Amino acid sequence: MTALPALLSARDVHRDYALAGAAVHAVRGVTLDVAAGEYVAVVGPSGCGKSTLLNLLGAIDRPTRGTVFVAGTEVSTLPDRAATRFRLLNVGFVFQRFYLLPVLTARENVELPMAEAGVPVAERRRRAMELLGYVGLAERGAHRPTELSGGEQQRVAIARALANHPAVLLADEPTGELDARTGADVIALFDRLNRDGTTIVVVTHDEQLAGAARRVVHMLDGRVIRDEPLRRRA
């Protein structure tokens, strides 16, 4: 769907798994390209395979069949250790439930992926504060997640996802646990991130969030049924 060189490329991707003894065909032959700098929303009803596709694109999961390339690396065949390292350095994840570590402060949560990547303490501290400033939480670095609102926690999670300068940001229902106002803050933040050059793929039920994306991919029963063309930025 895009003429630009693909940053993410899924080719005839299938993902089957067993659930309560029954085979589930979560993703059935999806082919999708996402170019660098794109902002793509994947939408569809619950259970249509959106999150599974996102996990495949992010090297969290491996396809049963088909190939997935991210930034020129075939992630669908990477062994666990290499896939973990790949995710650490190339993919930023944002989850519906934020999943910040409650024992760490906001700043330490942002530092975590950098610590894992071996970034020196001073450098990662500086970068964490810079990212918290970017998401509007410079003053909340010393606060623990329990001392932050849902919207603030999600913004910290976004800062954490950006810590290691990932090639792509993958978000799974990032506004799912937020009210309309804080959800709008997150949508605005995603928009700003994309304007600043971050490639974003977001899985969502949120029409507002999907509406903010430049491209919307519709899924049903594990298949892409419609891929809306690139929309110009407002």
Place this chain on the structure above:
Amino acid sequence: MRLQLAAMSLRRHPSRTLLAALGVAVSAAMLLDMVMLATGMRESFASLLGRNGFTIRVAPRGTLPFDTEATVAQASSAVDAMRAIPGVSVVAPVLGASLHVLGTGESVTAFALGLDPNVQGDYELLEGANPSAPDALVASDALLRATGARIGDTLDVAAGFDPQLRTYAGRRRLVVSGRARFLFLGAGDRAAALRLATLQRMGGPERRDRVSLFMVRTDSGVDVEHVRAAIERALPRVTALSTAGAIAEAEHRLSYFRQLAFILGAVSLIVGFLLVTTIVTVSVNERIGEIAVMRAIGVSRWHIVQQIVVEGIGLSVGGAAAGLVLGIVTARYLNSILRSFPGLPDAIDFFLFQPHAAFRALGLLIASGIAAGIYPSWRAASLPISATLREEAIG
């Protein structure tokens, strides 16, 4: 950051962590006490027998020292015969007998040891002087209490009593020259030590030149077992027992004790292991979503394992440190109870703290803590990330 995460995870539920550490401490204390019990009696007995350098005990044939009232006749010639054996440096004869201290009321009966005060290994002088003079004795605290005597007092004592005639034989007046702790007798036993010749004389013709036991020192470097065998060959009416043989015999008799201690120690180790495994597993199960997300954002399996194992180690080390203190306090208390049992030597310790054995036991407990963390950590690190996130999202 992994250490910080592990420490903070333990602090997330402080009361649970504290209770778990206390549980490990109790298990560690029990393990430590069992190790102290398993080795304590043996070491304490060995130290007692080895005191003053006596390496061989010689008793009437077929008996153990002071096991019966049997005595060896012609003790002087036996001493000479033993001294003639190469490798023997000192022979100290000892006679055990009853001693009656007479006063205005009821007499007080005590156990008396006739010995050479300059070469003996039966008592430890606490106050005063050895009974060097023929009319002197040293007494245990229990005897002094029972008679109301003090150092310097003169006691009217007798070596024998005829219950039919109600008369005392072998009466003599002896001066209390000192206060002593009798190593092979109980703390509450009434006991006295005086010169061998004095006690033999008080016993009349029946005890003349008779002794209950010879304590033998050997020259350094000689084969004690060889000397022991030579003594038995030279004196067929005696049984000679080396310190090593006595320890082996004691060890044989205490083997049930050791087995019991081993089993209880193993049980405490298993309890500690299961406790740490349970707590770490519960903690991991609570954080399954967080762990899946850590894996998703690129934290390696190995680092997840490390963090969780460190939590197990933290619990074990904290528990073991508290258990060390608790174990020593408990052992001292139990030791004081056991030592007060009648008939047990005052100088025997049931629980003996030996740093190498104690630290080995606690090291074992910490190793079990590491092992306890491995299963839940590996389970957590091996979670299928995507399935876990899906289940967490549904849940």
